[in-house]
Amino acid sequence: MLRGAPVRRILALQPGLLLAGIGLWAFGVSRIERQAIGPYGVLASANAWFFLGLAALLAGMVAELSRARPRTWLLAAFLVALIVAIHTTVPLLYGGTPEYAWVYKHVGVAQAFGQYHRVTDTSNIYQEWPALFTTVASIASLGDAGPLSFAAWGPVAFELADALLLLGIFRLLTGDRRLPYLAVLLYEGLIAWVGQDYLSPQAFGYLLWLGIIAIVIRWLLAPAPAHCRLRFVNTARAFLLRGRPTPADASTAMRWIALALVAVIYFAIVAAHQLTPYMVLLGVAALVVLGVVWRGWLVLALLAVIALGYLAPRYGLITSQFGGVFSGGDVFENASGSQGILHKAAELRTGEVVHVLAAFMWLGAAAAIVLRWRSLGRVALPAVLAFSPFVVLGVQSYGGEAIYRVFLFSAPWCALLIAELIAELRGTLRPLVSALVCAAALVAGLQGLYGPAAVYAFTPPELAASLWLYGHAPPGSLLVLPADNFPGLEAANYAAYDFQIMPSDPQNGASWLNEANLGDVQQWIDSLGHPSAYVVFSKSMENYAGYFGYPTGYEQLATAVAADPAWQVVYRNADVVIYRVTLG
Amino acid sequence: MTVRSLALQQPRTRTGLTAWAGIAASLAAVILLAVPGRGPRLAGAFLLACVPVGAAVMCWVDSGEGLVQAGLTLVLSLAVTAIVTAVMIWLTTWQPTALFAFAVIGVVSCAVRLLRGGRPCCAERQ
Numbered sequence: 023m024l025r026g027a028p029v030r031r032i033l034a035l036q037p038g039l040l041l042a043g044i045g046l047w048a049f050g051v052s053r054i055e056r057q058a059i060g061p062y063g064v065l066a067s068a069n070a071w072f073f074l075g076l077a078a079l080l081a082g083m084v085a086e087l088s089r090a091r092p093r094t095w096l097l098a099a100f101l102v103a104l105i106v107a108i109h110t111t112v113p114l115l116y117g118g119t120p121e122y123a124w125v126y127k128h129v130g131v132a133q134a135f136g137q138y139h140r141v142t143d144t145s146n147i148y149q150e151w152p153a154l155f156t157t158v159a160s161i162a163s164l165g166d167a168g169p170l171s172f173a174a175w176g177p178v179a180f181e182l183a184d185a186l187l188l189l190g191i192f193r194l195l196t197g198d199r200r201l202p203y204l205a206v207l208l209y210e211g212l213i214a215w216v217g218q219d220y221l222s223p224q225a226f227g228y229l230l231w232l233g234i235i236a237i238v239i240r241w242l243l244a245p246a247p248a249h250c251r252l253r254f255v256n257t258a259r260a261f262l263l264r265g266r267p268t269p270a271d272a273s274t275a276m277r278w279i280a281l282a283l284v285a286v287i288y289f290a291i292v293a294a295h296q297l298t299p300y301m302v303l304l305g306v307a308a309l310v311v312l313g314v315v316w317r318g319w320l321v322l323a324l325l326a327v328i329a330l331g332y333l334a335p336r337y338g339l340i341t342s343q344f345g346g347v348f349s350g351g352d353v354f355e356n357a358s359g360s361q362g363i364l365h366k367a368a369e370l371r372t373g374e375v376v377h378v379l380a381a382f383m384w385l386g387a388a389a390a391i392v393l394r395w396r397s398l399g400r401v402a403l404p405a406v407l408a409f410s411p412f413v414v415l416g417v418q419s420y421g422g423e424a425i426y427r428v429f430l431f432s433a434p435w436c437a438l439l440i441a442e443l444i445a446e447l448r449g450t451l452r453p454l455v456s457a458l459v460c461a462a463a464l465v466a467g468l469q470g471l472y473g474p475a476a477v478y479a480f481t482p483p484e485l486a487a488s489l490w491l492y493g494h495a496p497p498g499s500l501l502v503l504p505a506d507n508f509p510g511l512e513a514a515n516y517a518a519y520d521f522q523i524m525p526s527d528p529q530n531g532a533s534w535l536n537e538a539n540l541g542d543v544q545q546w547i548d549s550l551g552h553p554s555a556y557v558v559f560s561k562s563m564e565n566y567a568g569y570f571g572y573p574t575g576y577e578q579l580a581t582a583v584a585a586d587p588a589w590q591v592v593y594r595n596a597d598v599v600i601y602r603v604t605l606g
Numbered sequence: 607m608t609v610r611s612l613a614l615q616q617p618r619t620r621t622g623l624t625a626w627a628g629i630a631a632s633l634a635a636v637i638l639l640a641v642p643g644r645g646p647r648l649a650g651a652f653l654l655a656c657v658p659v660g661a662a663v664m665c666w667v668d669s670g671e672g673l674v675q676a677g678l679t680l681v682l683s684l685a686v687t688a689i690v691t692a693v694m695i696w697l698t699t700w701q702p703t704a705l706f707a708f709a710v711i712g713v714v715s716c717a718v719r720l721l722r723g724g725r726p727c728c729a730e731r732q
Contacts, residue, residue, distance in 0.1 A: 139700030156691035157684065160702040161655055164639060165648030172648065183680060190673030226684070233681030236674050270670060279667065283682065290685035293692050 039082030040099055047075025047107045056115050056481070061368035061569050064111060064472035065465075072111075079104050080461055083207060087200055088453035097203040098189075104207070105185060108214055108468065109178035112475050117482040119509075120173040121475075125220050126488070126512035129169045132158040133514035143517050147343055150336050153294035154226040169221070170485070170512065176221035180229060181210070184219070187232035188434055194239050194270070195403060195438065198445075204456060205434075205441035211463030212383050213433045215376045215470020216426050227291045227298030228430065234287050234302060238315065239403070241280035243269035247313025259313045265397025269314075277316050281324070288325050292332045296340065297420050299329040301411055301431050308410035312402060343421075369569055372473035379466040380429055387436035390443045401439060408435035477507060477562060477569045484560050485509050487598035491556060494592075495519065500552035504537055504580075505573055506530055507566035508558055522550060526573035538575030540582040544605055554604040557583070561597035620675045621668050625716035627679075628661025632712035639706075654705055655687040656680055658712025665719040683708075 050072025059067045083100035086092050112121055120126065131148040136159035141149045148155060162169050185206050192202030219225045245268060247259045272280070292299045303325055310318030333340065391398070391405045398405070411431040418424050444455050488509040491501065497518035503510065506523045510516075524543065525532035536542055547555050559580045567576040583589040583601055593600040631653050638650025660683035669675045687705065694700045 135695055135700075140695060140698045152695055153688035153692045156695050157655060157688045160687065160691045160694075160705060161648070161651040163651075163702040164654065164705060165644065165651035167644045167648045171644075183677075186673060187677040187681065190669075190671050190675075190677045193671050193673060226688070230681055230685055233678055233685070236669075236678060236681075240669050240671070240674060276667070283663070283678075286689070287681060287685045290688040294688060 036082045036086045036093075036096055036100075039078045039085070040096070040103060043075050043078030043082060044103050044107075045075070046071050046078060050075050051111055051114050054115060059115070059476045061476065061565075062473060063368075063372070063469065063475045064115070065469055076104075076107060076464070077461075079107065080207075080464065081457065083203070084453050084457045084460065087204055087456060092200055092203070094199060094203075097200075101185060101189075101203060101206060101210075102182065105181045105210060106178055108210065108464075108471070109181050109219070110175070112472065112479050113174040113178075115475075116174075116479045118174045119480045119482055119485045120170065120176075120221070121479045122217070122220055123478070123480075123507050123509060125173055125176075125222070126509045127516075128155065128158075128221055128223075129173055130511040130513060130516040131155045132162065132169045133512065134516070135159040136163050137514035145339065146517070147296065147339055148223075150339055151223060151294055151296055153290055154223040157226075158221070173221045176225065177219040180219040180225045183229050184232060185210070187229065187236055191232065191236050191239060191434075192438055194236070196442070197267075201438075201441055201445050204445065204460075205438040207460050208441055208463055209434055209437035211460055211465075211467045212379065212437055213430060214464070214467030215379065216430050216433075217471065218426060218430050223295035224298060224427070227295040230287050230291045230294075231298060231302050231305075231431075232434075234284050234291075235305070235407070237280050237284050237287075238306065238309065238321075240270055241272045241277055242284070242316045242321065243314055244316045244318075245269060245271075250313070255313075261398065262312060262402050263314070263399040266314075266399025266402055281317075281321060284321070285324055285328065289328055289332075292329050297414075297418070297424070297427060299325075299332075300418075301414060301427060303329060304410050304413050305407050305431070308406045309403070312406055314403070368473065372469055375466050375473075376470035379463065379470070382463075383429075383433065383436045383440070386440040386443070387432075390439035393443065401442070404435035404438045408432050408439065474569060476565045480509050480562055481597050483595040483597040484562060487558070487560070487593060487595055487600060488512065490593050491558070491600060492516075492519075495556050500547070500550055500555040502547060502555050502557045503563070504543075504557065504559065504576055505563035505566045507562050508560050520550065520552065524573065526575065527570075528572060529570060533572065536575055537573045538578040540579065540586065543579060544588075544603070547603065548605045554602055556592070557589070557601045557603060559583075559599045559601075619668065620670075620672055621665050621719065623672075624661050624675055624679060625665035625719040628658055628665055628712045628716035629720075631657035631661065632709040632716075636706065636709050654708055656683050658708040659683045659686040662712045662715035665716045 050069050053069050053071060054064065054067060079100055083097060083104070086096050086100065113119070120129070128148065131146070131152070132155040134142055134149070135152065135156050141152070143149050158169050188206050188209060189202045192205050193199075196202065218228065247256075247263065250256050250259075288299065288302065291302060303322070306315065306325060307322055309315045310322050315321055387405075387408050391401055394401050409432065411428040414420075414424055414428060420427065440459070444452060444459060447455055489512075492513035492515070495501065497515060498520070500520045500522065501510070502522050502524065504524050504526070506527060506529070510521060523530055524535055524537060524546070526535040526537045527533055535546055547557075563576065564580075567573055583603075584599075588605070589601040589603045591599060592602045635650045635653035635658065638646045638653065641647065641650075657679060660679035660681065663682050664675055664679045669678060687708070690705070691702070694704070
């Protein structure tokens with residue numbers, strides 16, 4: 023009994039940390055004042071309980087990973103708890119209101135499909151790539167609940183699903199019980215900031231892409247590359263694949279079935295999102311060039327036919343919105359992110375944090391590859407998947423978003439490469455480095471995720487105001503936002519309204535209007551040709567103007583219209599005022 | 607053949623477990639969708655979109671790894687739901703209730719899989 027006691031204590035320590043971590047985090051979230059969240063975000067406003075909760079979860083998981091025989095159920099529980107903690111904090115703080123203004127556009131398209139049962143606007147790029155929206159509409163219809171009732175929980179749902187696939191893929195690649203959990207833990211920190219997991223076609227496409235990768239790795243890897251007529255290709259492949267573990271065997275019939283499953287999943291991706299199919303194609307193409315995919319050129323041709331067959335009749339829409347498939351070959355310009363973002367103060371600091379994180383990720387992955395130069399085959403697959411997404415920067419900026427997609431599609435493999443490096447450390451160094459690296463990635467990632475929370479997260483009164491607007495403004499009305507940061511376009515009949523953002527923000531490409539001048543603003547509204555307009559002022563617009571520094575005259579405009587009798591208040595709550603202004 | 611004897615006949619293979627999960631999820635989805643109340647119906651709708659079709663396929667295909675088995679069940683279900691619902695919109699034949707067919711497909715495929723025993727289709731080449 024005396025000899026067993028310490029062992030039992032050790033066995034109970036990690037489950038204790040799990041429960042304590044969840045409890046502390048939940049208590050910490052309940053004590054955070056939403057109104058106190060400033061321009062540096064949730065972390066700067068959080069209390070010690072919140073940090074202790076996250077620290078307990080991280081420490082417990084690293085402690086469990088350091089055991090000789092880690093309990094996978096416990097590792098899974100830690101991972102689920104961490105993902106839930108990371109991705110439900112903001113929705114909990116904001117009363118379950120979906121974050122990001124652009125999520126509401128997605129909700130609107132799903133609502134439109136649910137109400138009108140057809141494509142109502144062929145010039146709307148979302149309606150022409152409808153697969154996610156129709157899925158959401160069908161679930162909402164069967165569940166008798168609008169998409170707004172579950173959209174806020176999109177990030178946590180997608181991240182949990184992604185983690186499931188990644189754990190499985192990493193198990194297939196490494197055959198290890200411990201390493202996949204360390205890699206996914208690191209991954210969750212690395213990608214927290216990139217914000218591509220909200221209810222969106224790209225998040226959906228990303229999940230399906232992981233499914234394709236799982237199928238390729240399980241059933242479509244060739245034991246040895248086929249002989250090529252070009253000698254240097256064979257030499258290069260032999261060098262790059264030296265020391266490669268033997269892939270899982272599969273019958274020919276199973277390989278054909280796997281190929282059919284890939285085609286089905288890929289078609290769903292193609293019908294859901296414009297860019298993701300090409301990210302998938304790049305990854306598969308890189309593996310084909312490496313010579314590791316069974317009937318690689320056939321696989322590639324099949325995917326290309328599906329992608330191009332879907333794109334061809336819709337190419338005009340792509341040309342009008344993104345300037346065609348090739349928007350310019352300037353890699354640096356394509357990698358520079360969203361144009362017109364005005365980096366200042368808190369936004370600048372948060373931006374710097376995530377830039378350092380991204381640099382750390384790619385440099386760490388590159389180091390892991392270089393350190394295995396004698397047997398590159400051990401890391402060939404993750405290395406190729408980690409760096410092939412960069413090719414997209416040679417052809418597309420995707421409205422400034424391409425670099426974020428490159429990061430996202432690269433992150434799982436970088437996390438695996440870095441985790442493998444850490445796993446090779448001996449003694450106490452391994453848990454120490456694991457804890458430090460994961461904690462650093464998590465803190466940096468969370469700052470990137472939570473930093474702009476006061477800007478991008480909306481309060482229930484703001485959503486209520488938006489719903490009031492669509493419920494009361496007659497169809498055909500002009501709806502005006504002085505700043506591009508408000509829940510809008512979420513109604514099924516969103517297209518029936520003339521929804522306008524004041525041209526006063528360089529981040530939207532137009533900034534000639536001075537909002538501080540009420541006369542100019544009224545003249546611009548008058549020029550839109552409606553007898554009256556509904557103009558919205560909100561707390562999150564104010565936060566947006568403070569965070570980015572634009573539109574510069576927002577506060578003056580809000581003050582001026584409050585004193586002008588032509589501007590009639592038609593709705594007011596704690597965070598929003600809506601005016602109707604009649605001009606002309 | 608009773609359910610108990612079926613269960614005993616099936617070793618705890620991944621495909622066997624997938625089949626049982628597929629049947630359970632299909633039935634649970636239908637029951638939840640029949641229950642009044644928004645919460646259960648929404649849960650049922652998600653279950654219907656996320657499990658039955660994938661289980662109907664994956665109960666025949668052993669990935670060799672439980673997490674991959676579960677992940678592909680989810681991904682295949684979502685992919686098929688996405689394609690079927692998009693086709694409904696393109697053909698202007700919007701009938702979300704047609705997704706109940708997924709539950710039928712899930713139950714039938716998984717039950718056949720259990721009745722046929724433990725030999726997975728497309729057995730690995732030795």
